[in-house]
Amino acid sequence: DAKTTQPPSMDCAEGRAANLPCNHSTISGNEYVYWYRQIHSQGPQYIIHGLKNNETNEMASLIITEDRKSSTLILPHATLRDTAVYYCIVRPHLKIIFGKGTRLHILP
Amino acid sequence: EPEVTQTPSHQVTQMGQEVILRCVPISNHLYFYWYRQILGQKVEFLVSFYNNEISEKSEIFDDQFSVERPDGSNFTLKIRSTKLEDSAMYFCASTGGDRGFLGEQYFGPGTRLTVT
Numbered sequence: 001d002a003k004t005t006q007p008p009s010m011d012c013a014e015g016r017a018a019n020l021p022c023n024h025s026t027i028s029g030n031e032y033v034y035w036y037r038q039i040h041s042q043g044p045q046y047i048i049h050g051l052k053n054n055e056t057n058e059m060a061s062l063i064i065t066e067d068r069k070s071s072t073l074i075l076p077h078a079t080l081r082d083t084a085v086y087y088c089i090v091r092p093h094l095k096i097i098f099g100k101g102t103r104l105h106i107l108p
Numbered sequence: 109e110p111e112v113t114q115t116p117s118h119q120v121t122q123m124g125q126e127v128i129l130r131c132v133p134i135s136n137h138l139y140f141y142w143y144r145q146i147l148g149q150k151v152e153f154l155v156s157f158y159n160n161e162i163s164e165k166s167e168i169f170d171d172q173f174s175v176e177r178p179d180g181s182n183f184t185l186k187i188r189s190t191k192l193e194d195s196a197m198y199f200c201a202s203t204g205g206d207r208g209f210l211g212e213q214y215f216g217p218g219t220r221l222t223v224t
Contacts, residue, residue, distance in 0.1 A: 034212070043199045044213075093164070094141075094163055096151075097153065098151040
């Protein structure tokens with residue numbers, strides 16, 4: 001199973017920042033943290049990844065704690081289209097092991 | 109923007125029949141994958157493929173399953189004798205070679221397989 005722990009669901013008001021936490025206390029030094037999301041029954045969509053440093057792209061920001069045991073995905077201005085299941089994945093291998101993720105509800 | 113495509117979007121078949129699910133990965137990608145998602149459950153890894161051979165496969169990927177890259181663009185998943193429990197959404201994914209297998213995977217829209 002995935003070596004991460006996420007809350008099963010979260011709510012966020014439209015236009016506000018959505019902060020999705022993830023615990024990965026057993027992460028190894030060479031393992032990256034990836035975030036994907038799945039909107040309804042569509043294919044999973046890559047969001048962002050990082051190793052040690054905080055990362056930002058056009059979709060989101062990823063904040064990784066100094067000890068690398070947890071991280072937070074930040075969607076800066078959530079819209080209704082961000083309603084999805086968000087997966088935090090620790091990945092040293094070819095395959096992605098998906099957990100149950102966090103179901104994010106964006107409230108109008 | 110390049111994307112992974114899959115055909116058909118929905119396939120209905122009878123138990124015991126063979127099905128082939130087709131995928132066209134992003135053109136310069138080198139690593140290819142199949143995943144499945146049974147309705148209401150997690151996305152599960154099936155197989156990865158690199159350099160014209162299987163790199164890794166899960167316990168789900170038994171002798172009834174096979175993959176092939178018949179030409180430079182297509183990547184197929186064959187189920188030889190379908191069972192009711194094969195009913196699921198099947199996703200193809202691909203990764204570019206610049207970061208090796210740790211590159212981000214791009215997923216297709218999926219094929220919904222219904223076995224009756």
